[in-house]
Amino acid sequence: MEEKQTKNLLPKMLFFPGLLLFLALFGGFIFYCLQEPSVKAANIEDVENAVLTDAFSELTKDGTDLELKRNFGLLRDDYEELLYRVPVNFMDVEEFLFVKVRTEAEAETVKKAMEERLSRQNEMFEDYGTDQYSVLKNTVIAVRFPYVYYIAGHEVAELHRLVKQETEE
Amino acid sequence: MVFSSTVFLFFFLPACLLLYYVLPGKWTKNVVLLLFSLVFYAWGEPIYVILMILNILFNWVMGLFMEKIPGWRKFILIVTIVVDIGLLGFFKYYGFLVDVFNSVTGLSLTAHKLALPIGISFYTFQTLSYVIDLYRGKIRVQKNPLLFGLFVTMFPQLIAGPIVRYEVVENALTERTVSLEGLGKGMARFIFGLAKKVLLANLLGVVFESTGVQAGPVPVMGAWLGLIAFGLQLYFDFSGYSDMAIGLGKMFGFDFPENFDAPYGAHSVTDFWRRWHISLGSWFREYVYIPLGGNRVGIVRHILNIMIVWFLTGFWHGAAYNFILWGLYYGLLLIFEKYVLLKWKSMPKALGSVWTLLAVFLGWGLFLCDSMQEVGTVFMNLFGASGSGWISTNSVFNLLSGIVIVVIGALCAVPFAKKLREKIMTSGLVAVIPVCLVLLILSVAFVVTENYNPFLYFRF
Numbered sequence: 001m002e003e004k005q006t007k008n009l010l011p012k013m014l015f016f017p018g019l020l021l022f023l024a025l026f027g028g029f030i031f032y033c034l035q036e037p038s039v040k041a042a043n044i045e046d047v048e049n050a051v052l053t054d055a056f057s058e059l060t061k062d063g064t065d066l067e068l069k070r071n072f073g074l075l076r077d078d079y080e081e082l083l084y085r086v087p088v089n090f091m092d093v094e095e096f097l098f099v100k101v102r103t104e105a106e107a108e109t110v111k112k113a114m115e116e117r118l119s120r121q122n123e124m125f126e127d128y129g130t131d132q133y134s135v136l137k138n139t140v141i142a143v144r145f146p147y148v149y150y151i152a153g154h155e156v157a158e159l160h161r162l163v164k165q166e167t168e169e
Numbered sequence: 170m171v172f173s174s175t176v177f178l179f180f181f182l183p184a185c186l187l188l189y190y191v192l193p194g195k196w197t198k199n200v201v202l203l204l205f206s207l208v209f210y211a212w213g214e215p216i217y218v219i220l221m222i223l224n225i226l227f228n229w230v231m232g233l234f235m236e237k238i239p240g241w242r243k244f245i246l247i248v249t250i251v252v253d254i255g256l257l258g259f260f261k262y263y264g265f266l267v268d269v270f271n272s273v274t275g276l277s278l279t280a281h282k283l284a285l286p287i288g289i290s291f292y293t294f295q296t297l298s299y300v301i302d303l304y305r306g307k308i309r310v311q312k313n314p315l316l317f318g319l320f321v322t323m324f325p326q327l328i329a330g331p332i333v334r335y336e337v338v339e340n341a342l343t344e345r346t347v348s349l350e351g352l353g354k355g356m357a358r359f360i361f362g363l364a365k366k367v368l369l370a371n372l373l374g375v376v377f378e379s380t381g382v383q384a385g386p387v388p389v390m391g392a393w394l395g396l397i398a399f400g401l402q403l404y405f406d407f408s409g410y411s412d413m414a415i416g417l418g419k420m421f422g423f424d425f426p427e428n429f430d431a432p433y434g435a436h437s438v439t440d441f442w443r444r445w446h447i448s449l450g451s452w453f454r455e456y457v458y459i460p461l462g463g464n465r466v467g468i469v470r471h472i473l474n475i476m477i478v479w480f481l482t483g484f485w486h487g488a489a490y491n492f493i494l495w496g497l498y499y500g501l502l503l504i505f506e507k508y509v510l511l512k513w514k515s516m517p518k519a520l521g522s523v524w525t526l527l528a529v530f531l532g533w534g535l536f537l538c539d540s541m542q543e544v545g546t547v548f549m550n551l552f553g554a555s556g557s558g559w560i561s562t563n564s565v566f567n568l569l570s571g572i573v574i575v576v577i578g579a580l581c582a583v584p585f586a587k588k589l590r591e592k593i594m595t596s597g598l599v600a601v602i603p604v605c606l607v608l609l610i611l612s613v614a615f616v617v618t619e620n621y622n623p624f625l626y627f628r629f
Contacts, residue, residue, distance in 0.1 A: 011237035018234070019248065020225045026252070028222055030259060034281050133384040137539070 039144050042167045046082045047098055050162040051085075056155060059094040060085040072097065074115045079106065080146075081125070093121060093132045100146050106144050114141045114150040121152070134168035144168070170212040172359075172413045176477030181209065182417075183534035189421060190352070195343065202421060209324040210288070217286035220256070222323065227252065228296040229317045233301050236310040246304040250297065252531050257293045260286050265488035288328030290485055292321050293436055294452055299335040301391045301456055303481075308336050316342045325417035329410050331448035332430040334455075346420035353593070357605050359589055362412025362610040365405045365581075373402035373578050376562055380564070382550055383543040384442055386557040390566030392550035398531045398571060401578040404433065407446070434584035436521035437510070438502045438528050449485070453478050468508075476500040486536075491544050495535040502528055 001028045063073040063084035065076050076082050081100035087093065097114065101107045118139050124130040146168055151159045170177050189198055192195045211218040229251040235242050255468040256265075260283060267278050292297040299320070306415045311317040326333050380395030381387055387395070411428035418425040428448050435441035442450055452464075461474045476497065483496015510516070510524075512615060580586065593600050 010236055012241075013244075015234050015238065015241070018230060022223070022230070022252070025223055026227075026256060033216075033283055133380070134378065134382065143484065 007116065015145075024044075039147065040146065040169050041169055042099065042100075044083055044098070047163060047166045049084050050166050051096060051104050051159050053099075053155065053162075054157070056085075056094065056096075056143050056153065057089055058158065060096065061088050061151070062086075063097075067110060068097075071095075072117050074099075074110065075111055091132070093125065093155075095150065096153070096159065097150040099148045101148060102146070104145065107148050108143055110148040111141060114148070118152070170451070172410065173612075173614060175365055176212075178613065178616065181205070186352075190347070195345075198347065199315060201343070202324075203315060203319045203575055205363075206212050206319070206322040206324040206327060210297075210322065210327060214284055214287065215282075217289075220260075220286055220289075221292065222318075224253070224256065224292070224296060225318050226314065227312050228300055228321075228615070230309065231300060232310050232317075234313070235300070235303055242304055244302060249300045251327065253297055253300075257289055260289055260486075261531065262488045278627050291330050292327065293334045293371075294332050294449075295321055295334070298303075298332075298452065298456065302334065302336055308339055311339075323418075323421075323423070325414045325421070325423075327423055329407070330415070330446075331411055331414060331425050332452050333425055333448070334452070337426060341423050342388060347422040351422055352420050355418070357423075357594060357601050358384045358419060359413050359416030360605045360609050360612070362409045362414075362416060363612045364426075365409030365412060367409075367612040368411055368608070369574070369578050369581060370402050370405035371615065372574045373398045376567070376574060377402055377537075379567050379571065383538050383547050385546065386555035387563045388557045388561045389553045389559045390549065391561065391567055394546070394564065394568055394571060394575070396530055396547075396551065397535055398539075398575055398578075399537045401575065401582060403533065403536075404429075404582055419423065431582070431584035431587045433526065433529075434522070435482050435525050436518050437506055438499070439506050439524055441525055442499070442503070446530045453482055457481060462481055472504055475504055479503070483500045490541050491535050491538045493534060494541075494544070498532055498535060 006121060017073070018103075047077050059093075063071075063086040067086050068074055068076055068082075068084050071086070076084075079099050080102055083098040085094075085096040087095060098111050101110060117157055118136065118141065118146065121136055121139075124135065125136060135154055139150070140156055142148070142160075146161045151162060151163065170181060185201065190207075192198060193203060202601075207218060207222075210221060228249060231245055235245045238245070263283065268546075272279055299308070303310060311320070319336055320335055321327075325334075349561070368592035370617075377395050377398040380398065382392045382395030382399075397449075408429040414428070415425045426448055428446060430444040432441050435444055447503045450516045459476060460480045461477060462470060463474065464471050466474065474607045479496040479500030480493060481496070481501070483492045483494070484494070531551075532564065534546055535552060538544045538547060546555070550557070553559060593604055
């Protein structure tokens with residue numbers, strides 16, 4: 001009789017600690033997922049080597065200071081380091097801009113310039129460039145201080161992965 | 170990993186089948202299937218396999234507690250549902266809910282972008298069905314974590330359904346027949362599904378993409394071509410995936426429920442939803458609609474029940490306003506049919522088919538979009554309000570280059586095509602082998618050479 005009572009009590013005693021354990025595990029997992037990975041010091045040449053996959057290097061070329069100014073309204077000398085690739089074919093939307101900034105304010109300025117660039121690109125291709133427009137929908141604009149980057153193109157997911165590989169712990 | 174990838178077709182599936190058939194004993198076969206399922210899931214986003222395993226353990230343990238503490242059954246059920254829905258809600262709807270909160274309050278909270286754990290909507294519904302059916306006494310508790318894990322993770326149905334309820338596979342987890350006949354039938358079904366996906370859905374997808382119906386102003390003709398191509402693409406994509414899942418299940422000795430029954434042959438929207446994504450519809454009927462009272466209530470409450478179910482159905486498909494609108498649109502259509510249209514008993518079947526196709530394809534206009542802005546663009550295009558006119562050189566070009574595959578798609582979507590497939594499948598090896606070989610060779614050729622290979626339902 002006593003043994004039966006203990007047997008019945010045991011699950012009740014275990015339920016709440018078990019539930020709490022699971023809640024803690026789920027909570028810990030969510031907390032982990034919400035953590036921004038910490039940024040590591042990236043060498044801009046390594047970033048360039050990483051993103052210049054066969055396809056991307058074929059579709060893009062080095063962007064000039066003039067193109068940078070025209071497309072983003074930014075001056076290369078204002079920033080610590082900068083990497084810019086523009087499409088070889090002017091009807092393509094493949095584009096990559098990676099900027100190392102010194103301050104949060106600079107990061108905000110660059111991010112705003114990138115958003116404006118994307119908005120203009122969307123307007124330009126909205127009416128007739130179906131493929132380009134759908135590619136632009138996946139454009140990545142990210143601030144991972146001190147880096148700010150803009151990635152547009154067919155391989156955006158892969159390029160983003162490569163950039164993260166070079167810049168995140 | 171997707172079924173129509175070279176990695177799956179040439180490495181993963183052959184290795185899994187080989188080990189499964191060579192190794193003796195049910196226990197070993199279950200372990201093989203479980204391990205391969207975990208690898209399959211972890212292939213794209215390894216981190217989320219941890220979430221799935223935790224989820225499995227949680228539901229399994231809660232099931233055990235439910236059996237051991239009968240007096241607490243209801244409380245345990247509620248806790249389990251809250252946690253399961255909470256996890257689904259967080260990982261699927263967190264970003265959307267923050268956006269809604271910001272737009273209501275004017276605040277600007279930032280949501281950390283999380284990748285959607287693939288298949289979470291499907292496996293959450295499966296585990297929910299387990300705990301609810303256990304509470305209702307319809308099934309026995311599963312004491313073996315390996316078998317419970319296998320029920321949830323089984324790779325054929327893990328990431329895009331059909332949503333397999335525990336009671337369907339309860340016996341098969343321990344007692345199933347693994348035979349060469351089942352392997353052959355499963356392979357044939359898999360090949361038909363693969364062909365639907367690769368030879369029809371992907372090519373229809375190219376036609377749909379070329380029209381750009383949601384991207385900007387398009388003439389009316391181009392917009393309707395895009396809409397029809399999308400509706401057919403979605404059907405062959407998802408029903409092809411379901412065929413592959415059912416075929417894989419057969420190869421491993423499981424009988425999964427059918428998920429499609431020639432839905433475009435329906436004579437009403439109500440009938441359409443009995444034939445489209447059947448496992449989802451029956452899940453909502455069993456676990457939401459009937460507990461709410463179903464149709465055994467007053468008219469007002471019945472209408473409310475329908476709208477709740479369809480709001481949830483829309484929201485299940487995606488964390489966006491257009492999916493909610495799509496769900497509510499179907500709620501209204503079903504209410505209209507129930508209380509107005511289907512009272513007209515003598516409505517000719519042909520008229521019913523036209524009404525159904527029109528209603529369903531207009532619904533896809535909501536479904537294919539990523540935002541409400543795109544919804545506006547699509548419907549302006551469809552009804553000639555975008556200022557692009559009725560026809561253009563580009564839309565004629567798209568029509569001429571896409572019409573053949575659209576017509577083939579339409580022919581393959583009618584009920585006769587389903588009957589033909591069933592006839593081939595039951596007419597003996599002499600018919601099955603050549604047809605399957607041709608379809609397999611063509612499909613593999615496309616898989617190897619084509620880049621465009623998305624699975625539309627993976628995002629749900």
